[in-house]
Amino acid sequence: MPERTVTVGSTSGLHARPAKLFVQAAAKQPVKVTITAGERTVDARSMLGVLSLGVNTGGTVTLAAEGEGADAALDTLVTLLESDLDAETPVDA
């Protein structure tokens, strides 16, 4: 199963606006993506799940997906996570 490990670039970590943008982007992907931090794995489309991971800036997470379009979906989400979403204006929030 394709996987990517990525360091979270947003100043506030994966909270607040970055979490919202990430979850919304995950929901637009054609495949189900999971996000793992430490021992826990949650559905990347779940706001509650993503928030409950409590990932701070500089924290590492692993994304995984399966099926057609999985690699493209992971690439999109990795780019999003690496950038500082607190600093940017949303492209399509």
Next chain:
Amino acid sequence: MPELLRGHGVSPGTAAGPVVRMPDPVTEPPGGPPPADTDVDLARIRPAMDLVATDMWARAGKAEGETKAVLEATAMMASDPELADLAENAVREQGIPAPRAVWDAANTFRDMLAGAGGYVGARASDVEDVRNRIVGELLGVPAPGIPDPGHPFILVARDLAPADTATINPERVLAFVTAEGGPTSHTAILARALGIPAVVSCPEVLAITEGTVLVLDGATGTIDTAPDEATVAGARDRAARAAARNRRWDGPGSTADGHRVKLLANIGDAAGAQAAAAAGAEGVGLFRTEFLFLDRADEPSESEQTESYAAAFGSFGEGTKIVVRTLDAGADKPLPFLDQGEEANPALGVRGLRIGLAQPEVLNKQLRAIAAAASSTNADVWVMAPMVAVLSEAQAFDRHAREAGLRTTGVMVEIPAAALSAGELLGAVDFVSIGTNDLAQYTLAADRMSGPLAALNDPWQPALLRLIGMVGAAGQTVAKPVGICGEAAADPALAPVLVGLGATSLSMSARSLSDVGAVLKTVTLQQCRDLAVLAVGAADAASGRAAVRAGLPALDELGL
């Protein structure tokens, strides 16, 4: 039911209008019996979640800034796939009815977020809000929150939470009446900030039928549940006259014979400072600094603090007096990074300056940040410590503040011991400021959050006023300022009494400035002293208030 109900008036003004009941809060649904048809309960969960999410998105669309961001996150929680999965599993595998399954699933996430602390921890209350809305939808009970019947109304509630009060539309809500809550409850503070008449601690009000027209007096706390047409018309006329008055205060504050009384604002952040400056405040009598510290896992850095303080100071012109209160944590405002542990009786525990002296690095960092912000702006920044009981604490605070480079130091008088030692305290610091809410709670030994004890927490209690008079006299002896920064200063009938007792400045919600300033302009200093004698000598709070009101005809003319 008697036609005339009596509660506790906490925000002056008259209102007449129909009752709309605030829905009771949604509580934990029963865990059984199991659904007759599991599939029916399963099929209801996601549609209910989607309805709530749609509603939240609509509300987010009308909001802006931080509120919008919070509402959007909340909307996404409402349709969260993991929340739905967890709830559906409980229905399918354990035969738990849908409402309770959603309740439990949401609580699981709430606890997880709360455990994470910091920003995420603060979202735990949003999960509860989403939970209540979905469960309310499933049970077919009205959505929690302030109703909007489409016409002006008097809002009747058991009590109001901060989350409720944030969504109140002052164009629609003519007045509040709550069954519970005291004079310093959220309802009371919000009502005064919005200038809406309010009565709290009136349990009988819950028996009133929705739609009944009431006439309410937010100063005296009386509610007429069967007013005749003339009474309703008279009340509407008074309310209209009060609304038509220019609410902007064009200071400076003084009595009719020119005795100066600075009219200042209580603020909590830079936005509050702007609003206060716009409302015509002569400065700030109480700048609460907790906003920087609450909802935080870590202590804010010195530079972050400096920046926030400077932003607030910058709203006022050169030389404007701004009194900053150092961190008042503990009791009802615990802070994670201070690691205070459990206390059996937090209101009597390690709070306010007691924490500052036990952990001086937090206090010193804050004092240095205030000093840096003061030197980067032109404001006249004073600094004061909360929860001071004895002289040595005042001396220690003065030393810390001067070492940080601050020139004007003071202490709050909230503890009877401090009021009784005001002369000695004023030997160590430059000024005192009386926090009437806590001084009432500690003088009358009555929890300020308690509804049943609201009558004891009344700022008109003669014993409390006597203590304030002692502090005022001590200030006059050494010619040092005595401010009042509790909610008492916002009561236009009480303000002249406080001036008569020796207060040199009054600090309040910005919204109250024009009312207090207008009343003060109608009385001389000697009249203030005479009114103070009446209030202090009264048998109880109610008769003191009545005697002073009778001596202040301006209140009626101003519709207060």
